[in-house]
Amino acid sequence: xxxxxxxxxxxxxxxxxxxxxxxxxxxxxxxxxxxxxxxxxxxxxxxxxxxxxxxxxxxxxxxxxxxxxxxxxxxxxxxxxxxxxxxxxxxxxxxxxxxxxxxxxxxxxxxxxxxxxxxxxxxxxxxxxxxxxxxxxxxxxxxxxxxxxxxxxxxxxxxxxxxx
Amino acid sequence: xxxxxxxxxxxxxxxxxxxxxxxxxxxxxxxxxxxxxxxxxxxxxxxxxxxxxxxxxxxxxxxxxxxxxxxxxxxxxxxxxxxxxxxxxxxxxxxxxxxxxx
Numbered sequence: 682x683x684x685x686x687x688x689x690x691x692x693x694x695x696x697x698x699x700x701x702x703x704x705x706x707x708x709x710x711x712x713x714x715x716x717x718x719x720x721x722x723x724x725x726x727x728x729x730x731x732x733x734x735x736x737x738x739x740x741x742x743x744x745x746x747x748x749x750x751x752x753x754x755x756x757x758x759x760x761x762x763x764x765x766x767x768x769x770x771x772x773x774x775x776x777x778x779x780x781x782x783x784x785x786x787x788x789x790x791x792x793x794x795x796x797x798x799x800x801x802x803x804x805x806x807x808x809x810x811x812x813x814x815x816x817x818x819x820x821x822x823x824x825x826x827x828x829x830x831x832x833x834x835x836x837x838x839x840x841x842x843x844x845x
Numbered sequence: 846x847x848x849x850x851x852x853x854x855x856x857x858x859x860x861x862x863x864x865x866x867x868x869x870x871x872x873x874x875x876x877x878x879x880x881x882x883x884x885x886x887x888x889x890x891x892x893x894x895x896x897x898x899x900x901x902x903x904x905x906x907x908x909x910x911x912x913x914x915x916x917x918x919x920x921x922x923x924x925x926x927x928x929x930x931x932x933x934x935x936x937x938x939x940x941x942x943x944x945x946x947x
């Protein structure tokens with residue numbers, strides 16, 4: 682049962698990923714990316730990462746995809762510009778060959794990884810469990826993250842307001 | 846089908862990472878390059894979650910939360926820059942963005 686679910690989600694995410702990078706229309710790519718993100722959320726759930734499952738759906742599949750789709754519609758690329766966005770198959774082929782070789786090399790390296798220790802404690806990956814670390818040993822990093830988010834918001838507003 | 850092990854998750858993560866890398870290397874559309882970067886970040890997240898599950902420690906989940914937050918900031922800033930460039934030059938083609946090269 683677990684294996685079937687894993688292979689379905691893995692297939693969805695790989696096919697979605699290929700659609701993202703080969704899609705001619707950015708909107709199709711964005712929707713495929715949403716599919717990949719939802720599939721990965723499912724994999725998080727299979728890895729008993731409850732909090733990550735929720736965050737992935739809310740932040741990634743929710744906020745980031747909506748932001749990307751919003752910008753695509755804002756730019757409103759017409760057919761003429763989309764025509765210029767054709768994939769250059771020469772460049773694509775060379776890159777694909779390099780990536781394939783690197784991918785196979787790494788995959789051979791990870792083949793020896795086995796075991797997924799079965800009994801994790803019942804609260805593994807719940808909000809309480811992660812928060813105990815997040816607000817304990819990782820408190821400083823967490824606060825810095827808040828600062829980065831603030832700077833990001835200010836930067837985005839400044840960038841979007843200027844120019845025109 | 847057999848049992849799903851750590852190697853399966855890491856293998857999927859590697860494949861997704863290289864699909865994203867291929868997108869970054871080969872596409873000229875800045876929007877699709879940004880989406881490919883999101884794909885690569887997600888592949889790394891999957892590896893973190895899988896290793897956290899394998900060793901029964903939630904530290905990996907904390908790192909994933911950090912990565913998700915950074916990815917959100919990166920998407921917001923990247924898209925803002927893209928909108929700014931589009932407003933000035935009417936293009937999202939990376940080969941046309943050569944202002945620093947002239």
